[in-house]
Amino acid sequence: MKKSQKRVGFIVLVVILAGTMTTLIDVHGATSFYGNVKDDFDDPVIGASIILADCYFTILDYDTTDGSGDYSFSVTLNGNSPYFLSAGKEGYDSDTKVVTSGEYNFELEIAEKIAVFFW
Structure with missing residues (x-):
């Protein structure tokens, strides 16, 4: 590999790592999450699962x-991590947001299903 190729590869790696590092969120202590989940017709989605996870996909808390x-919960967060809040329910497309704390509302679209009938 030529010296110029190594240099370009190193620069690309640094840019990727720098971009990844900017997604770290410094959140410590008790943090509240709350909001609402509606469908694409503006109707409430009852019984939707709301899951808070860290960058290692460890579930930190959840609600229905x-x-x-509506949903709400409080959790103690310790550290620098991207945190993800996901909403989902069977029959709907799920949605995930990168979060810190506070209010997060979701609009879930009804999943498209194809029915096949045989006679």
């Missing part, structure tokens, strides 16, 4: 939406 599509 109530009759109004």
